[in-house]
Amino acid sequence: MHCGVPESEARLGADVLIFADESGIDTHGVSNMLRSYVSGYNAKTMNPDPQLKIVKETPSTATIDGDGGLGLMIAPKAMEIAISKAR
Numbered sequence: 001m002h003c004g005v006p007e008s009e010a011r012l013g014a015d016v017l018i019f020a021d022e023s024g025i026d027t028h029g030v031s032n033m034l035r036s037y038v039s040g041y042n043a044k045t046m047n048p049d050p051q052l053k054i055v056k057e058t059p060s061t062a063t064i065d066g067d068g069g070l071g072l073m074i075a076p077k078a079m080e081i082a083i084s085k086a087r
Contacts, residue, residue: 003041004048009073013037016072037070046070052077060085 005013021029040046050069054062062081066074 003038005041006049009049012073012076013070040070050074054081 017028017030017033020026020033021031026032037046041048045068047068050067050073052067052069052074053065055065056063062078062085064074064078064081066078
């Protein structure tokens with residue numbers, strides 16, 4: 001994909017931006033955030049293909065290093081870890 005974002009992650013990002021627009025949250029939708037994300041990737045201030053790492057872990061918690069990735073792409077992976085720990 002353009003900017004080096006894997007297709008599955010780009011689709012997730014697009015879904016989130018569109019959902020924000022459809023929900024009336026223009027501040028977090030396509031027209032406001034897409035330019036910021038593309039600029040961040042082009043400026044190399046955001047990692048387009050981050051590798052999530054657990055840096056500290058207990059039976060019920062985990063501290064995660066998102067490797068400079070976009071929060072909306074890291075958060076679902078972090079949530080999976082949290083759900084797994086809750087079970």
